[in-house]
Amino acid sequence: xxxxxxxxxxxxxxxxxxxxxxxxxxxxxxxxxxxxxxxxxxxxxxxxxxxxxxxxxxxxxxxxxxxxxxxxxxxxxxxxxxxxxxxxxxxxxxxxxxxxxxxxxxxxxxxxxxxxxxxxxxxxxxxxxxxxxxxxxxxxxxxxxxxxxxxxxxxxxxxxxxxxxxxxxxxxxxxxxxxxxxxxxxxxxxxxxxxxxxxxxxxxxxxxxxxxxxxxxxxxxxxxxxxxxxxxxxxxxxxxxxxxxxxxxx
Amino acid sequence: xxxxxxxxxxxxxxxxxxxxxxxxxxxxxxxxxxxxxxxxxxxxxxxxxxxxxxxxxxxxxxxxxxxxxxxxxxxxxxxxxxxxxxxxxxxxxxxxxxxxxxxxxxxxxxxxxxxxxxxxxxxxxxxxxxxxxxxxxxxxxxxxxxxxxxxxxxxxxxxxxxxxxxxxxxxxxxxxxxxxxxxxxxxxxxxxxxxxxxxxxxxxxxxxxxxxxxxxxxxxxxxxxxxxxxxxxxxxxxxxxxxxxxxxxxxxxxxxxxxxxxxxxxxxxxxxxxxxxxxxxxxxxxxxxxxxxxxxxxxxxxxxxxxxxxxxxxxxxxxxxxxxxxxxxxxxxxxxxxxxxxxxxxxxxxxxxxxxxxxxxxxxxxxxxxxxxxxxxxxxxxxxxxxxxxxxxxx
Numbered sequence: 001x002x003x004x005x006x007x008x009x010x011x012x013x014x015x016x017x018x019x020x021x022x023x024x025x026x027x028x029x030x031x032x033x034x035x036x037x038x039x040x041x042x043x044x045x046x047x048x049x050x051x052x053x054x055x056x057x058x059x060x061x062x063x064x065x066x067x068x069x070x071x072x073x074x075x076x077x078x079x080x081x082x083x084x085x086x087x088x089x090x091x092x093x094x095x096x097x098x099x100x101x102x103x104x105x106x107x108x109x110x111x112x113x114x115x116x117x118x119x120x121x122x123x124x125x126x127x128x129x130x131x132x133x134x135x136x137x138x139x140x141x142x143x144x145x146x147x148x149x150x151x152x153x154x155x156x157x158x159x160x161x162x163x164x165x166x167x168x169x170x171x172x173x174x175x176x177x178x179x180x181x182x183x184x185x186x187x188x189x190x191x192x193x194x195x196x197x198x199x200x201x202x203x204x205x206x207x208x209x210x211x212x213x214x215x216x217x218x219x220x221x222x223x224x225x226x227x228x229x230x231x232x233x234x235x236x237x238x239x240x241x242x243x244x245x246x247x248x249x250x
Numbered sequence: 251x252x253x254x255x256x257x258x259x260x261x262x263x264x265x266x267x268x269x270x271x272x273x274x275x276x277x278x279x280x281x282x283x284x285x286x287x288x289x290x291x292x293x294x295x296x297x298x299x300x301x302x303x304x305x306x307x308x309x310x311x312x313x314x315x316x317x318x319x320x321x322x323x324x325x326x327x328x329x330x331x332x333x334x335x336x337x338x339x340x341x342x343x344x345x346x347x348x349x350x351x352x353x354x355x356x357x358x359x360x361x362x363x364x365x366x367x368x369x370x371x372x373x374x375x376x377x378x379x380x381x382x383x384x385x386x387x388x389x390x391x392x393x394x395x396x397x398x399x400x401x402x403x404x405x406x407x408x409x410x411x412x413x414x415x416x417x418x419x420x421x422x423x424x425x426x427x428x429x430x431x432x433x434x435x436x437x438x439x440x441x442x443x444x445x446x447x448x449x450x451x452x453x454x455x456x457x458x459x460x461x462x463x464x465x466x467x468x469x470x471x472x473x474x475x476x477x478x479x480x481x482x483x484x485x486x487x488x489x490x491x492x493x494x495x496x497x498x499x500x501x502x503x504x505x506x507x508x509x510x511x512x513x514x515x516x517x518x519x520x521x522x523x524x525x526x527x528x529x530x531x532x533x534x535x536x537x538x539x540x541x542x543x544x545x546x547x548x549x550x551x552x553x554x555x556x557x558x559x560x561x562x563x564x565x566x567x568x569x570x571x572x573x574x575x576x577x578x579x580x581x582x583x584x585x586x587x588x589x590x591x592x593x594x595x596x597x598x599x600x601x602x603x604x605x606x607x608x609x610x611x612x613x614x615x616x617x618x619x620x621x622x623x624x625x626x627x628x629x630x631x632x633x634x635x636x637x638x639x640x641x642x643x644x645x
Contacts, residue, residue: 187277
């Protein structure tokens, strides 16, 4: 089974990010970057599927700067077979531009399955996976929480409002992974050492014209200091009144 | 549960690490956050080693990680190995001790002094955690002076007979194999000390848990008794010879301890910073008071110095030029500074600092053992004194 996993290098979910001087990008100085957590589920799923099939290849593909090689090596350390970096100093904010570059790489690759994380935790767009599916004319299932594959067909469960939805699709297909799909493994120490020796191809990425542009980024407003209304049960009526009248959350 | 740990790196020491070294550190860091920290407080209070973590540690490749791949080990350099020890001890000194003993005091002597058959037989099983080992050097009456040991090994027609007792043995009751050091010649002859691999199910071998510890409570510390323990000829580590051999093992382990202590100090500092920011007294966070700021500034300074110390020590070890005296300096400095930081952190936390829910007091109590084992602070002072003056204070 040949599986592609498209991954993204993102700032650590707990990093304190600052907005750069241009007012529309992040200041990357001193920020730790990690493999997008949802992509970890996609990598893990690919590794498990390959194991189950008994043979195959897991190829990890990323669009990003040179430093994204390290992100690819994290996936290689988990057990993926080889990596491809579509290199560009900056990745456009326009998901479609990224999807076109990825689709160009994936096309004709003979993949049975193309996996993504359901979204990147830096831009929250949920776009690139479905766009790649569209560009490759493949079925797409997003936010997969459970997956079964058999004889060229797949069944996936998705969490939807108030319950689960089960869908069936033919392979090849593009899937985006949700939390709960599996328990991603830690890259073992031997895997980290082996990752250095695995092939990692770097190609320049040529992004087409972008359909959208980031105008400005602003941090969330400072939270106002809290106020203690009183103590014990006696304070409850006053608290309720303030929540209703002042905060207007009830 | 404490929030995810992000390290303490005031001098961008990360910039001095390679990508693999950072990856190794991050993987162990994540594992400790997810698997060790949620349970360690309870294990500590109940006085039990979290045995259930052994398979996960083995799967990551933590045992003997700096030994070659041909024996099922990860083949890491010594800086990466040190970073593993740092992260494990950020969790708990007892768990780091477990890994130190398995790697540096059991797998290392088999690797350094064992025959090819012994290496092939034991090392892969130990790397995979299927066989746990312990190291029997210290005796009830011979701690800082191991050369005085009275455990003996007498050669017979078909093997060896061991008699004696060992004390303060980490992993003693857990182990399937013990590396036991014994005199094969006259009792005053330190040069006759040799190492033996003793399967712990051999008749005459017994291990007893040492009760009543107020430190390293999440670690197995045992007393070993060897009464007419009969071993085949090939139980002997053929290349071991003299007191120097077990001391070489201790140099390996102490190297790891130098890093481990930094981990414990980082845990205490991290907890203290977060507490100082959040705990409000007299209408402001206690971190706004000069006394607490001085505490934190001192901690950060000492941690930063210790980080650079062990990183350079690791580079020397990788270059093959590290001396045991350099290890003494690092062990002595880093464990002492970590103990001081743990104590100051405990005090900064006020009454909360005595609870198992917080880390400082557990680390403090643990570090008192680390201060004493693997060459006490005082003995390392004398090792350095001898190195400086050329004069021995021991005899």
